[in-house]
Amino acid sequence: MEEQFEAAKYPTSIAGIPLDIPIYNASGVWCTTAVQLSEVIDSPYTGAVVTKSCTMYVREGNPLPRYSGFKPVYSSSNANNASINSMGLPNYGLDYYMTAAQLVKNTNKPYFVSICGMTRTENLQMLSILQHQPTSISGVEMNLSCPNIIGKPQVGYDFDAMDETLRCTFELFDRYPLGVKLPPYFDPIHFDMASDVLKRYPKLGWVTCINSIGNGLVVDVFNETTLIAPKGGLGGLGGCIVKPTALANVKSFRERLPAHIDIVGCGGIMRGTDIAEHLLCGASAVQVGTLIMERGIDGFQVLYEEFDRFMREKGYDSISDIKGKIKTISSSL
Numbered sequence: 001m002e003e004q005f006e007a008a009k010y011p012t013s014i015a016g017i018p019l020d021i022p023i024y025n026a027s028g029v030w031c032t033t034a035v036q037l038s039e040v041i042d043s044p045y046t047g048a049v050v051t052k053s054c055t056m057y058v059r060e061g062n063p064l065p066r067y068s069g070f071k072p073v074y075s076s077s078n079a080n081n082a083s084i085n086s087m088g089l090p091n092y093g094l095d096y097y098m099t100a101a102q103l104v105k106n107t108n109k110p111y112f113v114s115i116c117g118m119t120r121t122e123n124l125q126m127l128s129i130l131q132h133q134p135t136s137i138s139g140v141e142m143n144l145s146c147p148n149i150i151g152k153p154q155v156g157y158d159f160d161a162m163d164e165t166l167r168c169t170f171e172l173f174d175r176y177p178l179g180v181k182l183p184p185y186f187d188p189i190h191f192d193m194a195s196d197v198l199k200r201y202p203k204l205g206w207v208t209c210i211n212s213i214g215n216g217l218v219v220d221v222f223n224e225t226t227l228i229a230p231k232g233g234l235g236g237l238g239g240c241i242v243k244p245t246a247l248a249n250v251k252s253f254r255e256r257l258p259a260h261i262d263i264v265g266c267g268g269i270m271r272g273t274d275i276a277e278h279l280l281c282g283a284s285a286v287q288v289g290t291l292i293m294e295r296g297i298d299g300f301q302v303l304y305e306e307f308d309r310f311m312r313e314k315g316y317d318s319i320s321d322i323k324g325k326i327k328t329i330s331s332s333l
C-alpha cells in the first residue's frame with residue numbers, strides 16, 4: 001500500500017491562522033479559475049491557497065502574449081526559472097472568488113481572497129461586501145502593488161496613499177484577518193517609511209513581500225522582439241532573478257515590524273533551500289509563483305520534498321528552528 005503523506009509536518013501560522021505546511025501559491029498563479037483553486041487546495045503539499053487578485057467585476061486583462069518564462073542565463077538544459085508578466089488583472093470578479101471559498105469546506109486549508117481594486121473606492125467597496133458575507137474565507141490579502149495597469153501607479157510606492165488606504169480599510173473592515181501585498185523596495189529609507197505606515201495599524205495581520213519587480217523588459221534578441229505584448233513589452237519580473245530583492249525585503253520588514261505582524265515571503269522560490277532562505281530571513285510562510293507557472297501543480301511536491309530533505313539534514317524539525325535565525329557573517333577586520 002502506498003505510504004500516506006504525513007501532513008502537518010511543518011505547521012506555521014499567519015495572523016493566527018494555522019497552516020499545516022508553510023508553502024502555497026502566489027496570488028495570480030494557478031488561482032484564477034475554480035479548477036485551479038481546487039488543484040492548489042487538493043495538493044497535499046500546500047498549506048493554504050490565495051486567489052487571483054480580484055476586482056468587483058470580471059476583467060479580461062491585457063492582450064496576449066502577457067506572460068512568458070525565460071532563462072536569465074542561456075542554458076540548453078534548464079527549464080525557465082524566471083518570468084515576466086503583464087496580465088492586467090484578468091479575473092472573474094469578487095463574487096466568483098467568494099463563492100469558490102466553498103472549495104475549502106471539509107478541509108482545514110486557509111483560503112485567502114486577494115483583492116486589487118482599480119481605485120481605493122473599489123477596494124473599500126469589496127471590503128464592505130466581504131465584511132457582511134458569510135463564507136469560508138480565512139483572510140484577505142489586499143494587493144497594494146500591481147505594476148501592470150496603465151495609468152495606475154502602485155499604491156505601495158506612494159506612502160501617503162498607502163496610509164489613507166489602510167486607514168479607510170481598518171475603519172470599515174474587521175471581519176477576517178487582513179494583510180497587504182507589497183511591492184519590492186530598494187532603499188533602507190523606503191523600508192523605514194513603509195514600516196512607519198504599517199505600524200500605525202495594529203489590526204494588520206501580515207505583509208507579503210514581494211510582488212514582482214515591476215516594469216522590467218526582457219528582449220528576445222534572435223527575433224528582435226519583446227517577450228510580451230502589453231505596455232511595449234514592460235512587465236513584472238519573477239523567479240530566480242528577484243530572490244535577493246525578496247529576501248532583503250523579508251528581512252528588512254521582519255526587523256522593523258512588531259512580531260505580531262507576520263511576513264509572508266514571495267519571490268524566487270525555485271527549490272527547497274529557497275524556502276529555507278525566506279524562513280531564515282523571518283518569513284512565517286512562503287508563496288510560490290514562477291516555479292508553479294513553469295512546472296504546474298506538481299512543483300509543490302518537488303519543493304516540499306526538497307525543503308523536507310534540507311530540514312532533516314540540518315536536524316531541524318520545526319519552523320521555529322529556522323525562522324528569523326539568519327546571522328550576519330562576522331567581519332574579520
Ligand code: DHB
Pocket residue numbers: 028053061085086087088089090116143145146147148211212236
Ligand atoms: C497583476 C500582476 C500583479 O503583479 C499583481 O500584483 C496583480 C495583478 C496582473 O497583471 O494581473
